[in-house]
Amino acid sequence: MSLRDEQFFLPYFSPYHKAFPDAAKENATGGMVYWTTDRESYVGFAYNKNAIRAADLPKKFDDLLRPAFKRKMAISTDESSARQIGAMVYAKGDTFVRKLKEQEITLQSVTGPGFNELIVSGEVPASFAGFSTNVAHAAARGAPVGWHALDLAVANAGRRRHLRQRPTSQRGIVAVGFSHQPRRPKDVL
Numbered sequence: 001m002s003l004r005d006e007q008f009f010l011p012y013f014s015p016y017h018k019a020f021p022d023a024a025k026e027n028a029t030g031g032m033v034y035w036t037t038d039r040e041s042y043v044g045f046a047y048n049k050n051a052i053r054a055a056d057l058p059k060k061f062d063d064l065l066r067p068a069f070k071r072k073m074a075i076s077t078d079e080s081s082a083r084q085i086g087a088m089v090y091a092k093g094d095t096f097v098r099k100l101k102e103q104e105i106t107l108q109s110v111t112g113p114g115f116n117e118l119i120v121s122g123e124v125p126a127s128f129a130g131f132s133t134n135v136a137h138a139a140a141r142g143a144p145v146g147w148h149a150l151d152l153a154v155a156n157a158g159r160r161r162h163l164r165q166r167p168t169s170q171r172g173i174v175a176v177g178f179s180h181q182p183r184r185p186k187d188v189l
Contacts, residue, residue: 009034039133042153043084046130048122061092061151064100064128071104074124078111080156087152088128094097103167113137120145131156 011028017036026034045058051072058064064073075081088097108115108124116134118124120143128150135147 006104037157040155040157041131041133042149042155043080043087043131044147044153045126045127046116046119046135046145046147046148047126048119048124049146051122051125057146057148058128058150061088061096061128064103064119064150066147069103069105069126072125073103074108074115074127075129076111076115077128078115080111080131080154083154083156087154090165091151116145154180 002158011030011032011034013032014036017025017033020036020038024035024037027074028034047057056066056068058066058069060171067182075084084185085097106124108118112131113134115127116126116130116138119127119130119135120138130147132147134154135145
């Protein structure tokens with residue numbers, strides 16, 4: 001049983017759906033969709049280039065166990081870090097994660113862009129649970145940061161959908177459809 005099957009989501013139409021690949025849409029009947037995946041980011045090794053030399057960058061999960069990374073890594077306390085650790089358990093086993101604990105990784109109670117700003121500032125030299133898009137945005141602003149995938153890169157996908165239970169369903173459908181436009185007026189969102 002899923003939220004879709006229980007009719008929790010209200011199907012909607014947007015003329016802009018044709019710009020999205022079929023794999024990004026969960027089709028409903030009558031040319032409508034239940035949701036559209038409109039963004040994704042990958043979780044991998046994010047680092048401050050002033051704190052971590054290019055020659056020292058890890059290429060795979062095992063490299064995170066090198067002494068050079070002891071007390072230099074942090075993760076956030078959100079679900080994305082948990083998913084990355086889950087990927088490590090899947091790829092390397094729980095023994096690996098127990099060894100990784102010996103690297104004295106710090107926990108930060110911020111998520112997404114806020115966590116990335118700790119890497120930008122150098123307060124957090126590196127993280128194996130950094131978002132590719134956050135790093136790319138900061139690098140485009142001139143921040144000394146980099147990102148690359150390790151053994152596995154967990155995908156974090158965002159979707160537009162409309163919940164059936166909202167009191168203003170029709171306005172919500174218009175807003176969701178409008179948000180798929182290629183260019184949105186700056187004063188709207």
